[in-house]
Amino acid sequence: MSNNKPNKPQYNNNNKFGNKNNQNNKFNNFKNNNQKPVVQSKLPLVYVEGMTALDIAEVTKRPVNEIIKSLMMLGIMANQTQSIDRDTAELLAGELKIEFKLDETKDYTNFEKIEIVDDPKDLEYRPPVVTIMGHVDHGKTTLLDTIRNSRVVLSEAGGITQAIGAYSVERNGKKITFIDTPGHAAFTEMRARGAKITDIVVLVVAADDGVMPQTREAIDHAKASNCPLIVAINKIDKHNANPDRAKQELTELGLLPEEWGGTVPFVPISALRGTGVDLLLDTIQLVAEVEEYKANPNREATGYVIESKLDKANGPTATLLVKSGTLHVSDVLVVGNTWGKVRTMKNDLGKQIRSALPSDAVSISGLAEVPQAGDQFLVFKDERQARTIAEARALKAKNQSQNASKVMSLDELFNQAKAGDIPSLNLMIKADTSGSAEAMKGSLEKINVEGIKLSVIRSSVGPVTETDVLLAQASNAIIIAFNVVALSNVKDFAKTKGVDIRSYNIIYKLLEDIEAAMKGMLSPVYEDRVCGQAEVREVYKVSKLGTIAGSYVTDGVVKRGCMVDVIRDGIIIYSGKLSSLKRFKDDAKEVKAGFDCGIMIEKYNDIKVGDTFQFSVTEEVTNEE
């Protein structure tokens, strides 16, 4: 063994004694190394979308300062954490005289496209995810309620069922997850966006009514999605129930019951009385066993947004369905074009939990913005990376929408319709909850005016943002803001882009206006025009009088007797009339931007510090032609 010793570096031996000489040697060594011409790494710049200067330094094994300097030479002032787009990175590689390569397998800004292949030995069984479909009034909601209420865990958990868009039940010690939004629209829309959420479709057909138009539609959707289908023949308790006729009709549509030699399980039930519901759950589990739904729980979680909203107390919240991996509190994730860190996680019983397994649906908070139903999420290790990717995705969406065409306003549509031209009307809905967004979309699409095609290009939750304006511009759409605001900077932006933002808080008024515009009969005479904005900085509660909001006018002017919207987290929580406007102790006629004032609102006292007031006056509208 001692023969090996001389192979050790010389200084190690000297080091033992720790003499000064040795230290000098070390120093000299270091110095010498430094004096040698620096051998630059020639590693290629393997580019991944969303990469920052720091990331580039890492993959090219070069000091970040050199990267920043080279970018500067190209006329680009970037900091370490700023993401560098592909074209710039290509130029940078040229500047550094290294090869540029694109790594598409790691294009995390497009993470939906990255196929994650798990080792089969890592896969474990996961519960099936079920969607209930069927014709209106055939009992979908009743069935979902009956199954939900059958849960014994309810009292044990001490929880109150939360409407989070999905819930789980346990049967024979195994879980089943139900998507709690019956209806085809949500299902199809999610599928159209590539979100594969559902494993099994339960088709509810009322035994007293048989196959109806939406039954056919549901079958088409289920077939197109390749999901196994189970038929629940409902309302068998009714005296006029005729399950055989329903079966016959379904057979004619290609659904042959197992007992007639086919492959489709049929279960007779009464959703109202609970009859046959256990058998239905058993059948679901049987199908799941055959299909062997599996996922790897030991990886970064990925899945889809089922529902989302801007919660007054918690900010943007979303119900996520985990498809694979395990989602934990504090996980950093990119969701659609936004990102966040899981702050709180609740299950469908409102219970705070710390992690969610594949097929679990949980409501989380901690996101920067409200994502859209159907958006995919993926957990990232690094907060900075997640933010950069989300920003790159938002930018991509913005750029895609910048190939703007001419934008149509409601007034223009009215003029064109009046002139007998046949335009099409594109709408983009922004609403306070995903429920109202869906409802509005449904109602708007039902408006039928001959010769005009109406399409809702997007409906989502949250205040109107600049990205929305750009998207609307790109698709020549009018933005409908329902119970949400567009702050003045966004409004100004919309104006420069020629995008029409229409605000409503009453659905029938919206439907009326749109229909009138489509018929060329729109005659807007009066409209509420925003005249100013203020921020609540202090709140005084005065008994007998009510709440006085010490406010600072940030924009425009507030006038005595004008209308006011109280905005909290981007949502209009109250609309009413100003009852008092004071400067110091005196009544004021108006208060301009840059001044403080005291404000009271008629019959409304729930004002909090941080609320925004948006003031409007009713004015006659002249058509700007």
Ligand code: GDP
């Ligand atoms: P959905 O539109 O498909 O969600 O249908 P609902 O669940 O709202 O049910 C429509 C109506 O049918 C309601 O009045 C229910 O009480 C009733 N209903 C649902 N299931 C049953 C059932 O099994 N038996 C009877 N008799 N009525 C039912």
